[in-house]
Amino acid sequence: MLMDLCRESGFEVCAVLDNNPAKWGEQTLGVATVAPQQLLAVDPDYVLVLSRSFRAIAEQAADLGYPRERVIDYHGEPRGALRAMGGDNLVCHYDYVCDGQGMQKHIRKYRVKGKVTQDIPCPAPLEKQRRVVTEVVRAFSRARDDARRAPALYRVGENWGGLLQRTWGDFYAMVESGDLEGLTSMLANYCRNPLSHSILGGEGAFRSFAAHPVQEAWLQHNLNVWMALADGDAALEEAAMPPVGNPYGYDVEGHLINWNSFVNHWRAHRCLRLLDGVDHPLVAEIGGGFGGFAYQLLRGDRPLTYIDFDLPENLLIASYSLALAFPEKRILLYDSPHMNLDPSVLRDYDAVMLPNFLLPAMADASVDFCINTISFSEMEYPTIVEYFSQIDRICSRYFYHENLSCHPEYKGFPSSVFPRPRHFRQLFVSFSPWHGLDVYTLGHSYLERLYQRQA
Numbered sequence: 001m002l003m004d005l006c007r008e009s010g011f012e013v014c015a016v017l018d019n020n021p022a023k024w025g026e027q028t029l030g031v032a033t034v035a036p037q038q039l040l041a042v043d044p045d046y047v048l049v050l051s052r053s054f055r056a057i058a059e060q061a062a063d064l065g066y067p068r069e070r071v072i073d074y075h076g077e078p079r080g081a082l083r084a085m086g087g088d089n090l091v092c093h094y095d096y097v098c099d100g101q102g103m104q105k106h107i108r109k110y111r112v113k114g115k116v117t118q119d120i121p122c123p124a125p126l127e128k129q130r131r132v133v134t135e136v137v138r139a140f141s142r143a144r145d146d147a148r149r150a151p152a153l154y155r156v157g158e159n160w161g162g163l164l165q166r167t168w169g170d171f172y173a174m175v176e177s178g179d180l181e182g183l184t185s186m187l188a189n190y191c192r193n194p195l196s197h198s199i200l201g202g203e204g205a206f207r208s209f210a211a212h213p214v215q216e217a218w219l220q221h222n223l224n225v226w227m228a229l230a231d232g233d234a235a236l237e238e239a240a241m242p243p244v245g246n247p248y249g250y251d252v253e254g255h256l257i258n259w260n261s262f263v264n265h266w267r268a269h270r271c272l273r274l275l276d277g278v279d280h281p282l283v284a285e286i287g288g289g290f291g292g293f294a295y296q297l298l299r300g301d302r303p304l305t306y307i308d309f310d311l312p313e314n315l316l317i318a319s320y321s322l323a324l325a326f327p328e329k330r331i332l333l334y335d336s337p338h339m340n341l342d343p344s345v346l347r348d349y350d351a352v353m354l355p356n357f358l359l360p361a362m363a364d365a366s367v368d369f370c371i372n373t374i375s376f377s378e379m380e381y382p383t384i385v386e387y388f389s390q391i392d393r394i395c396s397r398y399f400y401h402e403n404l405s406c407h408p409e410y411k412g413f414p415s416s417v418f419p420r421p422r423h424f425r426q427l428f429v430s431f432s433p434w435h436g437l438d439v440y441t442l443g444h445s446y447l448e449r450l451y452q453r454q455a
């Protein structure tokens with residue numbers, strides 16, 4: 001792949017150098033492998049080191065009389081390596097075509113124009129932002145008050161209770177004092193401030209992204225995964241982040257891609273595929289975070305209703321994001337614990353944003369698809385058990401979740417200890433393929449599980 005990328009970036013690959021004499025004379029994509037002692041005779045502008053033994057190789061090159069500064073460590077700077085040699089920054093994907101006999105390979109490349117760390121203005125005028133903030137904060141205040149009277153199983157657990165206390169103090173104070181300007185400004189920047197601390201990494205993640213000098217490995221990794229899963233059925237621009245909350249990430253061919261982009265696009269894409277042929281499905285998510293899955297689900301024109309059940313704080317973030325990303329959509333916000341949640345009422349809306357304690361108010365078998373990602377594991381065990389029994393009751397077709405495969409240091413439950421939903425059959429379990437969640441993410445990897453309701 002790197003050889004192709006070099007060629008696409010306008011470099012000629014002169015030779016492959018290897019210390020192993022058994023490899024000398026081998027051809028790779030038309031390039032011969034030769035002894036390192038040939039280095040000065042080959043006379044390349046750069047030596048790109050693919051081996052993990054960079055230091056030893058750079059020393060060997062220097063001993064042979066080759067300038068040390070022209071030996072580039074691929075693993076030290078994946079992708080940035082090409083830029084270090086003066087080339088373009090690319091990510092790429094292979095499309096394969098077989099005519100029944102031979103095989104052809106086409107490289108699809110995407111130009112990474114750089115990191116987007118400058119402010120991304122919200123497309124909605126300030127007056128509209130203020131109106132949205134007023135509405136979502138009103139719903140938040142009601143939900144927060146009513147949450148205090150919710151059954152213990154629906155109260156915030158140890159992990160999230162502590163996090164919110166530590167990171168949302170300024171926000172609570174602004175709500176208390178009715179500071180609309182402060183709230184509008186804070187929400188307009190939530191991707192980069194403490195409001196997104198545990199859903200996008202908050203200020204710390206933004207700062208470390210901005211400070212990191214080279215392209216992170218997740219971009220090529222997640223592109224590869226996404227291309228394979230979407231199987232030619234999706235275009236890059238579909239995965240882009242909406243310009244809400246001052247997001248950041250990479251500019252790939254003019255589209256803003258961050259770590260969540262491909263992940264949420266694929267979750268929504270798979271959900272919609274599973275619900276093919278279902279007339280106006282109801283999709284319920286428990287713990288929707290900033291609304292990344294919801295955004296992808298609602299982006300198309302398929303008639304459906306998305307219902308989020310979350311803690312009041314993140315419910316507010318998702319409600320704000322969806323209201324500004326989709327000003328034309330009908331979004332129902334929380335009003336009272338007595339809201340009518342009959343499916344015929346819910347179907348009048350594109351999105352219904354509810355505090356978690358309203359889950360028991362849903363009718364039996366009223367929802368076609370239930371989803372939970374990176375979330376059950378962080379709750380109290382009795383709450384997980386309660387949610388499983390509710391899903392067993394309200395979900396008529398599919399239940400999908402992604403949760404821990406292991407037990408990290410904090411109070412996190414591996415999904416192997418979750419209850420089995422009684423009326424469902426597990427269709428598959430698999431390690432998450434995404435960078436930072438996959439099987440190589442030792443001590444913090446995730447499993448994906450899909451269940452189907454049994455007749």
Ligand SMILES: C[S@@+](CC[C@H](N)C(=O)[O-])C[C@H]1O[C@@H](n2cnc3c(N)ncnc32)[C@H](O)[C@@H]1O
Nearest residue numbers: 160198287288289310311314356373374375379
């Ligand atoms: C790490 S975030 C994951 C967000 C999103 N699902 C994702 O994959 O990006 C965990 C989510 O679980 C929610 N959550 C935590 N405790 C909850 C509870 N007891 N009931 C419902 N949601 C809860 C949080 O508010 C947050 O939205």
